[in-house]
Amino acid sequence: MTSRQGTAGVSARPETASDGEEVRDGDAPAAIAVEGLTKRFGSGDDAVTAVDDVSVRIEPGSVVGLLGPNGAGKTTTIKSILGMVVPDAGRVRIQGIDVAEDPRQAYAHVDAMLEGARNDYWRLTVRENLRYFATIGGVAPDSVADRHDRLLDQFDLAEKADVPVRNLSRGMKQKVSLASVLASDADVVFLDEPTLGLDVESSLTLRRELRRIVEERGLTAVISSHDMDVIEAVCDRVIIMNDGRIVADDTVANLRQGFETSAFRLTSPDLDADTLAAVRDRFDVTDVTSRDGTTTVEVATDSDGFYELAALLRERSVTLTSVATVEPDLEDVFVELTGEGKTGRTGGGSR
Numbered sequence: 100m101t102s103r104q105g106t107a108g109v110s111a112r113p114e115t116a117s118d119g120e121e122v123r124d125g126d127a128p129a130a131i132a133v134e135g136l137t138k139r140f141g142s143g144d145d146a147v148t149a150v151d152d153v154s155v156r157i158e159p160g161s162v163v164g165l166l167g168p169n170g171a172g173k174t175t176t177i178k179s180i181l182g183m184v185v186p187d188a189g190r191v192r193i194q195g196i197d198v199a200e201d202p203r204q205a206y207a208h209v210d211a212m213l214e215g216a217r218n219d220y221w222r223l224t225v226r227e228n229l230r231y232f233a234t235i236g237g238v239a240p241d242s243v244a245d246r247h248d249r250l251l252d253q254f255d256l257a258e259k260a261d262v263p264v265r266n267l268s269r270g271m272k273q274k275v276s277l278a279s280v281l282a283s284d285a286d287v288v289f290l291d292e293p294t295l296g297l298d299v300e301s302s303l304t305l306r307r308e309l310r311r312i313v314e315e316r317g318l319t320a321v322i323s324s325h326d327m328d329v330i331e332a333v334c335d336r337v338i339i340m341n342d343g344r345i346v347a348d349d350t351v352a353n354l355r356q357g358f359e360t361s362a363f364r365l366t367s368p369d370l371d372a373d374t375l376a377a378v379r380d381r382f383d384v385t386d387v388t389s390r391d392g393t394t395t396v397e398v399a400t401d402s403d404g405f406y407e408l409a410a411l412l413r414e415r416s417v418t419l420t421s422v423a424t425v426e427p428d429l430e431d432v433f434v435e436l437t438g439e440g441k442t443g444r445t446g447g448g449s450r
């Protein structure tokens with residue numbers, strides 16, 4: 100099975116949602132509504148509950164990041180929503196249509212890139228791939244030729260347009276897959292690890308093009324990634340999963356605010372080894388760097404702790420040249436919620 104979703108030919112959107120969806124006059128149904136989704140693999144002692152009673156509602160036009168450590172259940176959740184995995188329990192509706200009742204119509208406006216380069220037909224050229232996927236998505240390829248040209252240009256693939264995909268590097272193949280999803284007419288797209296294997300420039304292009312399409316066409320996107328930078332840059336909302344459950348669901352700003360793990364960064368030319376040892380003795384020192392006779396130390400503590408620290412330094416006649424609070428980033432929130440170590444900021448993933 101290819102990872103591409105998209106069923107040609109069905110374009111009607113429902114006027115009202117199917118059974119059970121609370122719709123008031125004029126309200127659009129959720130782009131994606133998941134209720135009580137549960138998926139177990141195996142049995143007996145080897146049973147794994149990959150997704151454990153997950154419910155989520157994603158509004159049209161939002162870009163949602165799905166984060167979690169390896170094995171958290173992200174891919175199984177996405178595959179269940181896409182009908183590639185049959186859940187043990189739960190209900191999934193896309194634009195108000197129950198995927199179990201009417202998969203053809205539910206998936207008519209959905210596209211996905213799940214395993215990067217594996218989506219492409221390797222014997223076809225880059226442009227033939229884009230045209231082929233437009234066709235199976237129910238779109239006349241000529242009508243989106245401009246989009247294809249723009250994306251080939253943006254992803255630096257224009258010179259490779261007539262080259263069979265099998266002759267491209269892995270990163271280029273990934274870009275062809277992304278271009279074909281971004282050029283599609285889908286209202287809802289799923290991107291699993293979209294930046295894996297991309298160079299920095301292409302990763303920036305992806306962010307820019309995705310935001311542009313969201314603003315122009317009101318696209319709804321779900322992005323599963325270990326790349327916190329891309330999630331922070333493009334997502335309105337972040338869902339963090341751990342052990343098959345949702346452990347956080349909020350905007351990046353709110354998540355960061357809720358995790359104001361106070362930390363302070365102090366710089367001084369007088370922080371000698373003896374003083375540093377005394378600081379370490381009483382405080383949680385998270386980082387120390389020295390350069391050109393100046394030492395910068397990061398200490399995780401609340402404001403009361405900070406006053407104690409300042410008093411300790413005063414007693415030792417340490418002059419501080421700067422004091423700053425350290426803002427938590429999305430990665431700090433992730434580490435706090437999942438107990439996972441830092442993932443690295445390079446977009447590395449598990450596959």
Ligand SMILES: Nc1ncnc2c1ncn2[C@@H]1O[C@H](COP(=O)(O)OP(=O)(O)OP(=O)(O)O)[C@@H](O)[C@H]1O
Pocket residue numbers: 140141147148149167168169170171172173174175176449
């Ligand atoms: N086909 C399968 N058969 C058995 N177990 C599976 C299968 N697919 C997933 N699992 C298990 O379900 C759990 C969730 O896996 P899943 O791939 O959904 O996590 P993930 O968050 O996407 O992880 P990753 O970041 O590593 O891709 C893991 O324990 C995994 O080993």
